[in-house]
Amino acid sequence: MQHIVLKSYCDGLPKPTDFALEEIETPKPEDGQFLVRHIWASVDPGSRSRLSGRDSYTGAQALGEAMGGFNVGIVEASENSDWPVGKLVTCAGGWATHSIQTGRGFLAPIPKGLDLPLSYWIGVLGVPGLTGWFGLKRVGVFKPADRVLVTSAAGPVGATAGQLAKAGGARQVVGIAGSDEKCRWLIKEAGFDHAINYKTTGDLDAAISEAMPKGIDILFDNVGNTMVERCLPKMRLNGRIVVSGQVADYSLPLAERHGIQSTDVFITRRVRMEGLVVFDDARDFPDALTAMANMIAKGELQLKEERFDGLATMPDAFCGLFKGENFGRRVVKVGEE
Amino acid sequence: MQHIVLKSYCDGLPKPTDFALEEIETPKPEDGQFLVRHIWASVDPGSRSRLSGRDSYTGAQALGEAMGGFNVGIVEASENSDWPVGKLVTCAGGWATHSIQTGRGFLAPIPKGLDLPLSYWIGVLGVPGLTGWFGLKRVGVFKPADRVLVTSAAGPVGATAGQLAKAGGARQVVGIAGSDEKCRWLIKEAGFDHAINYKTTGDLDAAISEAMPKGIDILFDNVGNTMVERCLPKMRLNGRIVVSGQVADYSLPLAERHGIQSTDVFITRRVRMEGLVVFDDARDFPDALTAMANMIAKGELQLKEERFDGLATMPDAFCGLFKGENFGRRVVKVGEE
Numbered sequence A, B: 001m002q003h004i005v006l007k008s009y010c011d012g013l014p015k016p017t018d019f020a021l022e023e024i025e026t027p028k029p030e031d032g033q034f035l036v037r038h039i040w041a042s043v044d045p046g047s048r049s050r051l052s053g054r055d056s057y058t059g060a061q062a063l064g065e066a067m068g069g070f071n072v073g074i075v076e077a078s079e080n081s082d083w084p085v086g087k088l089v090t091c092a093g094g095w096a097t098h099s100i101q102t103g104r105g106f107l108a109p110i111p112k113g114l115d116l117p118l119s120y121w122i123g124v125l126g127v128p129g130l131t132g133w134f135g136l137k138r139v140g141v142f143k144p145a146d147r148v149l150v151t152s153a154a155g156p157v158g159a160t161a162g163q164l165a166k167a168g169g170a171r172q173v174v175g176i177a178g179s180d181e182k183c184r185w186l187i188k189e190a191g192f193d194h195a196i197n198y199k200t201t202g203d204l205d206a207a208i209s210e211a212m213p214k215g216i217d218i219l220f221d222n223v224g225n226t227m228v229e230r231c232l233p234k235m236r237l238n239g240r241i242v243v244s245g246q247v248a249d250y251s252l253p254l255a256e257r258h259g260i261q262s263t264d265v266f267i268t269r270r271v272r273m274e275g276l277v278v279f280d281d282a283r284d285f286p287d288a289l290t291a292m293a294n295m296i297a298k299g300e301l302q303l304k305e306e307r308f309d310g311l312a313t314m315p316d317a318f319c320g321l322f323k324g325e326n327f328g329r330r331v332v333k334v335g336e337e
Helices: A045-050 A118-122 A127-139 A156-167 A180-188 A204-211 A225-234 A264-268 A278-297 A311-323 B045-050 B118-122 B127-139 B156-167 B180-188 B204-211 B225-234 B264-268 B278-297 B311-323
Strands: A002-006 A019-023 A034-042 A071-078 A088-091 A098-101 A107-109 A147-150 A172-177 A194-197 A216-221 A235-243 A272-275 A305-309 A329-333 B002-006 B019-023 B034-042 B071-078 B088-091 B098-101 B107-109 B147-150 B172-177 B194-197 B216-221 B235-243 B272-275 B305-309 B329-333
Touching (some): A019 A311, A034 A118, A118 A329, A127 A216, A172 A180, A180 A194, A272 B264, A311 A329, B002 B311, B034 B118, B127 B235, B127 B278, B156 B172, B156 B278, B172 B180, B172 B204, B180 B194, B194 B204, B225 B235, B311 B329
Parallel strands (some): A147 A216, B172 B194, B216 B235, B305 B329
Antiparallel strands (some): A034 A329, A272 B272, B088 B107
16 A cells, blocks of 8 residues: 655745655454555645644644545454445545555445446535535524625635525625636636636725625634634624634734734624634534535535546645645545545 | 713714813603602713724714713602602713603612611622623623632623632632732632733733633633634633623724734534623622622622712813723712711
């Protein structure tokens, strides 16, 4: 089997040379374990926070250790009768062609009878889609008639959150993205009311104010402090800021991060700001997945994917996330179906 | 009657010369109105945010307009049968010896039969005490065994919040204050477990970490961004930051405010930060006041007051709040009982 390890700690933007592909012996499952052969693997922007060699609440990644991530795969050898050979699963197997699973942690069978691409289970039906769901509904306490602003809106988390808001009766859903192509997709395919290309709009503050003259009930943010500071003065009474991701901050040392200064708005507008890690909602995943699978089947939830081929492409696919290169969920085919 | 108006917009720290005392004709109540003769008047740090001549969500104060604030008073003339002459009330009458009330807005009769100083109704049983109560309980979602850090802890909001936490079974209540005398009072009278004098402690970060080695469940903050940034890395999983006041920020232009940078903690520790304005909880005031009055009667809730004498002292009393001069609730006697 092959896997990809962290070779050097990242300083600033991660580079493909920070990683190395290694050939190792395929492990054999011990009692209670099983071996999954991966078909799809994900690159996740949130992984960046573990790669600086500094203490991290989520656990710093050690040099030489295989990179974490999510997978769709098939059980290839098993010493666990609950997970027999041939079963399709989603799991946290990382940047690798295979992984040993114990039956615990992030792991779920892929239900049969749904005619969906397997890669969706690490996309709209995986961690990003679930983050959109629980971020909007539990943390954002979404209510019909809310005005919702989504950043990194063409990414899998943002696109899911925005479409769920629209389907749930939002009065207005506005997305911010980094290309005209993404903005067109948000409006024409994903049903957003309005989209702003932050790279060409000039004055982003003014563009948001113009698009949302009545203000923002929910800021669903995947960018970080700059965006929160920008939007705070536009928040409506009892507004909610969902801290879903911070892609602009991951590579910045603390001192270089944009500070959030306009915190008087927390009092004057009774704003609430809260972060999430979606695994806290694991108990409620089945209901959310059923609902989202139904929406996909009915064409109410669009997913944009960028497919890469081969494990060796993962460092490039990952590093591109921080330059805004991606358009939709980046998934990497690492084995045959 | 006399009242005090804003004479100049405040730039930085407010100065007594920014205000002027004026003699005006005592108004007569019209139909449905009544005239209250004030006995006590409050100075409130939150008023600072209205005095810069800039747009403010809470409504900028106009030059020449009487300063707002809270009072205990007695109805002296009435054209409203619900509020007869002789009734004792709390109201929002401002920096003045008298006010006309309409029966709406912040106004409540003072219950009879409680042997408490009248000034308490603009202190622990007024806006500051209620802010402590609802900040801790509704916004902070206080739970027994929480570890609570309170800033401006010897002030009326902080002291109430800390004592309520302790009475509610907090595992640990730590206060930050600006003198050894305040710290002694917090521990000996108010029952805090520990108190830190931020003016003499040297490394405040280290002092907090040493006092709370297991971290913070609730930061009840009256200071502003510096304190939030300082405490974010010490927040425990699912920690709550109650934005109750921002006394260090009120006089600072946006660009000079300390930014909150460590917002990665919002995700990694699932932190929630939320502001409050206590009037949102008005429906629940009676229950809170009954509970707090009972605690005071049983000696479970201490109140420290600084009493000033005469309306003319109000500008000095107010301006001193921003130098940390006050120890407890500043109340000004503006008329006889």
